[in-house]
Amino acid sequence: MTTHNILQYLDPEGTPTQTLPQWCSSPDWLLRCYHYMVLARQFDTKAIALQRTGQMGTYASLLGSEAIDVSVGLSMSSEDVLVPYYRNHACQIIRGMPIDEAFLYWGGDERGNASAAMQKDFPNAVPIATQSLHACGVATAMKVRNQKRATITLIGDGGTSKGDFMEALNIAGVWQLPVVFIINNNQWAISVPRKIQTAATQLADKAVAAGIPGMQVDGNDVIAMREAVDSALQRAYEGKGPTLIEAVSYRLSDHTTADDATRYRSNDELKEAWEREPIKRLRNFMVLSQFWDENKEQALLQEINQLIQQAADDYLTRGIQPVESMFDYLYAELPDHLIEQRDWAIVRAMKGGSHYQEGE
Numbered sequence: 001m002t003t004h005n006i007l008q009y010l011d012p013e014g015t016p017t018q019t020l021p022q023w024c025s026s027p028d029w030l031l032r033c034y035h036y037m038v039l040a041r042q043f044d045t046k047a048i049a050l051q052r053t054g055q056m057g058t059y060a061s062l063l064g065s066e067a068i069d070v071s072v073g074l075s076m077s078s079e080d081v082l083v084p085y086y087r088n089h090a091c092q093i094i095r096g097m098p099i100d101e102a103f104l105y106w107g108g109d110e111r112g113n114a115s116a117a118m119q120k121d122f123p124n125a126v127p128i129a130t131q132s133l134h135a136c137g138v139a140t141a142m143k144v145r146n147q148k149r150a151t152i153t154l155i156g157d158g159g160t161s162k163g164d165f166m167e168a169l170n171i172a173g174v175w176q177l178p179v180v181f182i183i184n185n186n187q188w189a190i191s192v193p194r195k196i197q198t199a200a201t202q203l204a205d206k207a208v209a210a211g212i213p214g215m216q217v218d219g220n221d222v223i224a225m226r227e228a229v230d231s232a233l234q235r236a237y238e239g240k241g242p243t244l245i246e247a248v249s250y251r252l253s254d255h256t257t258a259d260d261a262t263r264y265r266s267n268d269e270l271k272e273a274w275e276r277e278p279i280k281r282l283r284n285f286m287v288l289s290q291f292w293d294e295n296k297e298q299a300l301l302q303e304i305n306q307l308i309q310q311a312a313d314d315y316l317t318r319g320i321q322p323v324e325s326m327f328d329y330l331y332a333e334l335p336d337h338l339i340e341q342r343d344w345a346i347v348r349a350m351k352g353g354s355h356y357q358e359g360e
Contacts, residue, residue: 014284040090061253067278071225099311132168150236158189173210178236186251219247
């Protein structure tokens with residue numbers, strides 16, 4: 001069995017464990033990273049509050065994975081393509097999706113699934129692991145066109161047990177595709193713990209059978225995440241093929257708002273995981289490095305709270321979608337039988353009273 005040494009630069013207390021990369025001598029990237037990590041957590045808090053008060057649908061929290069999403073979002077170029085799963089809203093926001101449209105998606109509004117700001121990026125994949133194959137399709141197009149671009153796709157640890165994921169690794173290795181696979185190993189596939197989900201010593205070992213590089217990274221360490229993602233992207237840009245990154249984190253939340261993790265996870269385990277969480281780790285390092293303090297912290301929290309509240313207000317005051325929108329986003333050209341159903345739905349909605357709003 002092949003094993004990997006985990007890449008880490010900051011321990012849970014934010015203390016360096018080895019010589020830091022040269023770029024860490026300037027605080028600019030770390031400050032930007034911290035801004036988005038705090039924004040991600042505040043977005044998460046507001047989204048759960050909206051769901052609990054019946055103002056939004058079932059929501060998949062990103063609590064504990066902020067360092068993964070933010071490092072990926074900040075490392076990607078505008079020409080790269082993101083193929084996400086349902087826990088990557090922070091990455092999408094960094095890449096341009098307005099915060100209110102991220103709320104829209106979780107509110108069940110299709111306008112949040114087709115944001116103009118997403119450009120070439122894919123919408124969220126809810127079916128487990130299908131996005132891995134989609135990413136290979138995108139990367140194949142990049143290679144055929146001889147473009148210096150890459151595709152990044154993310155997946156949870158549970159998704160790595162799906163055939164779609166292994167098939168994607170295989171074809172990426174055979175065709176040497178410019179794709180980066182990132183596993184958010186948050187230790188729980190809903191209620192199934194990592195230790196009984198797969199016999200692999202490390203999820204990064206799954207790269208071996210595909211003949212591609214695999215590495216394990218401390219997913220709570222933004223510096224380690226940036227180094228790993230930058231290296232993998234550079235390999236892809238240079239035509240050297242795919243990389244698999246296992247980012248070790250911990251899901252500090254329920255799987256979704258429809259889940260209750262207290263039924264299968266101990267409080268002691270959760271409490272221990274909070275000691276390793278990414279935001280506190282980066283904040284401690286910045287304070288240690290003397291470019292962060294309590295005044296800056298409070299100013300940032302106030303700024304982000306205002307941003308999130310304004311986005312939530314914009315989401316809540318957005319007009320209701322017309323009923324025909326459930327048909328309009330399915331096909332480029334709607335089949336005849338769905339045209340009939342669409343017309344029927346419009347008539348029924350109009351008969352239903354004043355709630356109907358005609359589409360644009």
